[in-house]
Amino acid sequence: MPHDLAAISPVREPRIGHYQLLQTIGEGTYGVVKLARHIITGVEVAVKVIDRRGAYRPRREVKTMKRLNHPNIVKLYQVIDTEYTIFLFMEHASRGNLFRYLRRFGRMNEHEAQRMFRQLISAVHYCHQKDIIHRDLKAENVLLDAELNVKLADFGLSSTYVGRKMYTVRGSLPYLAPEVFLSECYDGPGADVWSLGVILYEIVTGKWPFMAVDETGLWRKIMRGEFQLPYFVSFLCKNVVKKILVLTPESEQLSNS
Known part of the structure; x- marks a missing residue:
């Protein structure tokens, strides 16, 4: 056949x-x-x-x-x-992707968000241990199975690294780290970590941390690290997000972030 x-x-x-x-x-x-x-x-x-x-x-x-x-x-x-x-x-992840799930059901409570984010961190940390950078971490590429367990997908833009810096811009604009936009080289694992911070914000609020009417405005907000956390987000969760979405990342590995 x-x-x-x-x-x-x-x-x-x-x-x-x-x-x-x-x-x-x-x-x-x-x-x-x-x-x-x-x-x-x-x-x-x-x-x-x-x-x-x-x-x-x-x-x-x-x-x-x-x-x-x-x-x-x-x-x-x-x-x-x-x-x-x-x-x-x-x-096959029967519940579809995280982006559609949040659009349908809204933001998650922090207990659910913590479990899901731990699984996502575990998956990305494992990739980094294998010297693999995902480079396109976003809610659309976080799939969910029947029990709402994370299944990280779409490695089409992934790259390997052995301590070397990255130069090319890869990924989706709302999730890109500020250093990715600069002409200088950047730390690949660190850029993945920034994207994780955007996803965490999205899980607990139902929207992106950086939003604007056009791409230029969005770029400016990302470069300035301008975002606000809603009142309903707990102090502990706010602290985690703020530690991830920093303009001058100091760590090179997810385990050290």
Whole structure:
């Protein structure tokens, strides 16, 4: 049976290897994510479908994910590479991503936020121990399983480092650390930590710490470190956020932050 989606009859649900592709559950810059079911076991997985004829090649993403084995990081099960399409079969997080969850249910109470943030820190710290920087930490890339456990995803912009500095700007603007915008080199793990601070703020308030009417205004606020914490955020949580979202990071590792 042919593997490429374009070659499969639209009347039936397409089969790729031992999986049956179902509905689309997400869309990204480089392709769509579909739900799939293993024909023999019935286990549901997520499949990133990437057009080989496009500019994106997932070699880095695949290489990185093969090195990772952590309960709070999405697992890569299989890669099927065909003439026109690359299929990445991964662990399925049934509750979707954190961004959509917060938009639907609003901010979390701090007890729930603490549990979730601990899992996210554990996942990122593990990556840093493996000399891997995520470089695109944001609520959309924090997936949630049925029990609301964190599953960190999307390593397409990830990079390895061995004590070297970074130069390129990578990531989503509301989550970028101020030093990333500067022309000078910056500390990769430190930039990941800043993004974690933005996510923590988002979890406990339901919005970003830095907001403006346009990108220029947003850039200025990030560069100045201008944000306000609402009255309902506890002193302890405020203290954590303020220690993370600092303009002059001193640590190079998440464990030292």
